[in-house]
Amino acid sequence: MSTRLRFIFHYPEGTGPEADALASGPLHEIAAAAEGAGFDGFSLSEHPAPGERWLASGGHQTLDPLVALSYAAAATRHLRLVTYLAVAPYRNPLLLAKAAATLDVLSGGRLTLGLGAGYQKSEFHALGVELAERNALFDEALEVLPLHWSGESFSYRGRHFDARQVIARPRPVQDPIPVWIGGNSRLARRRAAERAQGWMPMSGPAQLTATARTPALGSLAELAAQTAEMRATAESAGRPEPLDVVFSYPDRSIAAPAADTDRHRAAFAEIEKAGATWVVVSSGTRDPSATREFLTAFGETYLQA
Template identity: 90%
Template sequence: MSPRLRFIFHYPEGSGPDADALAAGPLHEIAAAAERAGFDGFSLSEHPAPGARWLASGGHQTLDPLVALAYAAAATQRLRLVTNLAVAPYRNPMLLAKAAATLDVLSGGRFTLGLGAGYQKSEFHALGVELDERNALFDEALEVLPLHWSGEPFSYRGRHFDAREVIARPRPVQRPIPIWIGGNSRLARRRVAERAQGWLTMSGPPQLAATARTPALGSLAELAAQISEMRAAAETAGRPEPLDVVYSYPDRSIADPAADADRHRAAFAEIEKAGVTWVVVSSGTREPPATQEFLTAFGETYLTATN
């Protein structure tokens, strides 16, 4: 992977219970436009059964990210397709592994599985999953995924299943499919160091961190120290391969990409200096022309020279 900073376009999500999940534009057209503009990745999040109270207070509707990214894969050739993020405890890990492998095969090895433990109590209840089990279920998924993707017979006794000498094909193109783990906790960083290929940080105001049941991210200096510690732990664990770090750009003024471009370039440089390898940006747009205009302007302003 090139050392330069890479950019992911996160498809805009409308807030509120009546939001149109595709208001920003037809998914295949927006994904193709992001690729033309020079973005390296395209991401979607997941809320299969969001609570009405959460939606009324600013929460967002989503598409199913695995289904939607498969659709985006058919309209693109180069973009990395990212769940940002899927909630591991919501699914039986066999079903999660099969969906991920299918998407990786159909996209020619372009899928990255961003995973989180989840935080919405009402959503856990709606899906029949115990919130208090989320960390145990998350670790269980991290153990099962590579076994399933190996294409070799395996057995595994989980909290809610008993797999006995099962074998899953086709194998994914990537060995393994990259897993990026979300959350700002020490536990999340330890999981990355021991079992994953990247860390999906959660930037934003303190109230967002409280809602998502994760510590606030802190300053870039603090982030740089956490990244160094995590990468050192990975080396100690015998995992010398470089770990990706993903950072969601919090400055909403980027919605007008050409305005104050020097300040944004300086900010991106500082983010890269901290050890971040991927930056997620979104447009906040609610109409297809505005989304297309954002992608073109961002590409011309920040991506033309790097692609």
Template identity: 70%
Template sequence: MRFLYHYPETTGTERDMLDVGSLREVATTAERSGFDGFCLSEHPVPSARWLANGGHQSLDPFVALGYVAAATERLRLHTNLAVAPYRNPFLLAKSAATLDKLSGGRLVLGLGTGYLKSEFFALGVDMAERNALFDEALDVLPLHWSGEPFSYRGRHFEAREVIALPRPVQNPVPIWIGGNSKLTRRRVAERAQGWMPLIGPPELSATARTPAIGSLAQLADMIKEVRDAARAAGRTDPIEVQYSYRDAALAAPTSEAEADRHREALSEIEKAGVTTVLVSSPTAEPTATLEFIEAFGATYLQTSHRTPLRR
């Protein structure tokens, strides 16, 4: 099982998110501490009301991960997640291909349909079309990355005998899709390389406009369903599954027994079929963020058996 570190996000409007510390230092510390990947989310223009009620700021994930790519050597670079309907799919494909090319093939393109109505309004995108626009992106991305001429007519554009070069390093760039709905799971089984479910109470899922997954047992059944559907569709490549693991005492256990409790929990998560665990820290200051990363690495990553990083 592999581990990702999610760059800390600042809630509210009173403090700029770069107060969490230097992006370069956080990324290089995560790599040195044994993390396999590094991720950022996306909110290009959230409402002030949403931020004031617990919403989070974010850096542009493609720009920031390009910076991380230059500062690191092996970290996988995850968008967790980019909102596909916000962009023309050709611009999304070009950003992804560029990041994959410049990083030597380290991108994992995490995508979602989006859920913030105010952000759709601000960007001039019809939220009612988000699923149709998402499927257009899934069509266009592999065509764009192929390096071959193609044509495609979408709802709001028409590409006639276009070609996109350079190609990304990976073929394909892994696409992981976020969300819990039946439609999301079907997309993963048929068209993606990974699934990013949202685990939490019903109120969390209501905010993100996706059905709730309330238990590890329920998730395990869904993982099996997705992988069975992928095999039925003729897929032979593995379907990765991400799990977000949160606990206030995660990186500072009060005893070895407490650390063992977390190790056992992570073991159960792996048995459920999860391949990647996302770890985030509730830290707002540079020193605390770096201490969290180093403590987590020393406690859970550098002393346990690790699955080699898949490329």
């Protein structure tokens, strides 16, 4: 767990079917600018086959996060590379493990693998994955990832695959690659406590959490209570380190970082008090110069003071 509140810049994603996924600026340049501004992490999300209706109602296009973060890795030196988040049931877990290990090796050990169960029914259909199996497939992935990353021989019989005495090399640099679990449910917190290194609750209005098929988060007091319960569960299970908690900053006025600074600083302090160790912010910008201006201003105001 962090000893101070750390900040992740989430690359802005355009909404709608015609959105340009790179309108906010060349990915490698924006990642390097985020690192230069003092951000600790850089994140991307995942929707490989978003439904047209969902896009038309405010959904967003994305890059493939593991491929794109590999590109960002080559332009940076210290920035954590975060999938916020990748949908575990969409992939065979051996392929997910290999992609993650590859990125971790190439980046010198900088990947944080944020994972979720997924929610968009049409996307599950498009990818040939049963929505009803998403929790079972998620749990399979959480079991397979450390086996694959160990570099030792293992066998595992899944619902749709049968790995017999396989060995995957090279091993990741990190042991283990940090896994953060997304979602607000009790099940998500239990997964984080028992099998992962962090929890990524979803903040936002009830309409958003309902669409994502997860309970609404509620207040920071509720976040604090759930965080304390989750960490106590992890401690009782013999987990060696306290878990990270990653909070997405919901106040969109942060797009003007130099305005209302006292209010934002107070909000960050309350988020940290509730137990969060990382905060995700985004600029909402759809222009490269505006994105760079945001990064510079946020860094000077909150990260370099």
